[in-house]
Amino acid sequence: MNSYKYNISSTSSSSSDDSEEEMRDMENKEVDDMIDNVTHTYLPILVSAVTPRMRPGGRTRPRADRGREEGDLRLYNDYFAENPVYSSRLFRRRFRMQKHVFERIMNEVVRNDDWFEQKRDCTGRFGLSPLQKCTAAIRQLAYGCASDACDEYIRISDSTARLALQRFVDGVINQFSNVYLRRPNEADLRRLLRIGEERGFPGMIGSIDCMHWEWKNCPTAWRGQYQGRAGVATLVLEAVADRDLWIWHSFFGMPGSCNDLNVLHRSPVFQDVLEGRAPAVNFVINGHQYNKGYYLTDGIYPKWATFVKSITSPQSHKDRLFARHQEAARKDVERAFGVLQARFAIIRMPSLAWDVDMLHKIMLACIIMHNMIVEDERETYQNYMDPAEFDVGGSRHRSAQRNNEEQEGRFEYHNDRIVDINTYLQHKAEIEDQQTHLSLKNDLIEHIWAKFGTNGN
Template sequence: MNPFNFSRSSSSSSSSSDERRSSRAIIDQEIDDFLTNIVHPLAPTLISNVTPTPRNRRAKVTDDNEAGHSRPNRGRVEGHRRLFNDYFADQPVYPARLFRRRFRMQRHVFVRIMDNVIASDEWFTQKRDATGQLGLSPLQKCTAAIRMLAYGVAADSLDEYVRISESTTRIALMKFTKGVIKKFGAEYLRRPTPDDLARLLRFGEDRGFPGMVGSIDCMHWEWKNCPTAWKEQFQGRGGVATLVLEAVADRDLWIWHSFFGIPGSCNDLNVLHRSPVFRDVLEGRAPPVQFTVNGNQYDKGYYLTDCIYPNWATFIQSVTCPHTLKDKLFAQHQEGARKDVERAFGVLQSRFAIVRKPSLAWDEEILNDIMLSCIIMHNMIVEDERDTYAHYADTTVFNTNTSNNGDEFEYYHDRIVDINQYMANRDAIEDQHVHHSLKRDLVANIWQKFGGNSN
């Protein structure tokens, strides 16, 4: 008798070992097949996907049909040739009418701006890139900047036609605006000369407002990308951050004074107290303005405003609630003439949509350059096209001398030394008695000039 049954146990253990070895062999064979058929063919692809690419590696220029993530060949030479043939050739594809509509100005005005901007900055010179290919032409860079100002489009939307990248478009815009300010700011952001002032006074007298030199008001430009820390400071009544432009415009829509950059939380009256609009008058640098209304003589010009402005001698508002026929007629003419600055704002925004749409720039200095350059080009367009306005008068009849000997008044920039004269000029500007007296005389003058007209 074998109570432990050793022989049967040994037989069972041997059978189990054989089964384990057989299973292990099958598993090993499956692993070998997996490595041979799947892992080895896919190993190069897996390794290339997980290997980091150096940031400073220069991308190769490839053809448009070549696959990959490399920088495309934009065909800049062909783009320049097509742009030139479309608008700037002797016989362009598109006539002058379409050029005026798409570039917001006549071709000779654009060429004048482009030539001066190119001469002011070497960046606009056409060069070759690192691969030896010819880069963007000055025409393409200036066209991209004008298109952004005129249409307010995104920077990458100009690539298909102008063949310019998004980053280069932004650089072109900033350098173009600075070049316009540098070359044309002194001429088209100037103070009125004696001849300009004589013409403005003549226009005002024809409209029943002797001594009027323009109308003044403010416009807000939304700043979409205003820094969060500044948003409450720049937030106005609309609940969005804005920047304020104060301007003075005449009947021809020429903008004679511009003051930009005040936060939108300020109203027109707050902007006025920070504005340099009366700096020349206060410091004795402004040319004298003398006129007679209803038999009374005055020695300071004035602006037409809305009712938020104070009752100063240099501001004339409308009559809020006119009751008499004289007041109603005066309010009608005052509000009609005051719309000059409103029309100037509307034309400025329609010509350059970038100042109508919310601004996407982060830097306040960039916004200032954009606004000033748009005003300069707006004045250049007005100068070029003002003779086409209806009922436009010949400016040669306004050429007058400011003194008997023919010497013209000259501005000077010396620091004021007589503080007593400065305070006297300030009191004269803010004199409310002169304001009410002038307003009564203007009401009488309007009634005398236009009261007999049934229309």
């Protein structure tokens, strides 16, 4: 019996050991199943959290290499190498300016903004070069294209291209506005008055008019304020231009619901004259002395002493001759608007920006570069000849004084804004004098008839 008991006890002990092993195997299997479940369920989430993502809605994968080094080398070989693939004519067509003008702008912008410098990333690779960033900015201004349209050639992302445009226009304004948005100084006025005398308008210093730029992304709350006659939201540019298409005055940002008169009453075009800081202008027409320069305008402008308008429905030969010459000379500002829009299509096309300040910077930068192009190519005009740029032997030169002034930017007048109110009101009354307007217009009619009316045409 004891043996039986022993046998029973031994049998029960062996069976308990087997059950324990089975329990351990089941527990290990449950742990393995739990690990597999966690791995398949949460591992993709953890990997996606640390993997670089594309834009929302895109695939979750590492960012592809654009090949910016190859894009930089291709851009350099195409336009900036010693023997480029494309000629200077094609460079002028695609960059809207000569190569040395673009390089001058790029060098100044890069020198004063560290963002344009080429840097290395954490892996030691070079980033985008200044050439790529500035080219992307100028292509957006010249062609009015979207920011990602430059990616296929320049190898630059749309966000970087937008940032390059913003910093490029800031650099152009900061470095060149004191020279190429300056007011006319005494030398400039002498040249403008000489050109006006040749065209039959002594005392003329340019023509003035307004242009509208459509704002496609105008906020809905502002659309009624900025909506003009065309039924779309626009911003107004007031400008003064001469025969060479140089823009001497620009006032941009007024809502499109304003007409030329509303813009004029808010414009600083006569601010220097009112404050007594403008150079003196004295001329004689038909035996009468005048001491204020004037602009040629269309019919909407008021009858001020500083404006000369055409004649509606002229009847006499003198009036018809005057109207023909006045309208031909007044087209200078219209031509300047057309050339500005042709050079920089971003102004001709509806603007896609959301910020008014950004639109203002783009317009100013385009006007500055337009004036730089005019200065560089002015001597190629058919009827251009500036005696101040010729020496006795007839060779073209630029005086050392003008070079020093350009380098130092000494074109602005003093900034003292303290003006006697009586003097201010006196200048204002002289500018808005209608009797002087009528007298000046009659003298110009007689002067043009005496100058051009004797040729029998």
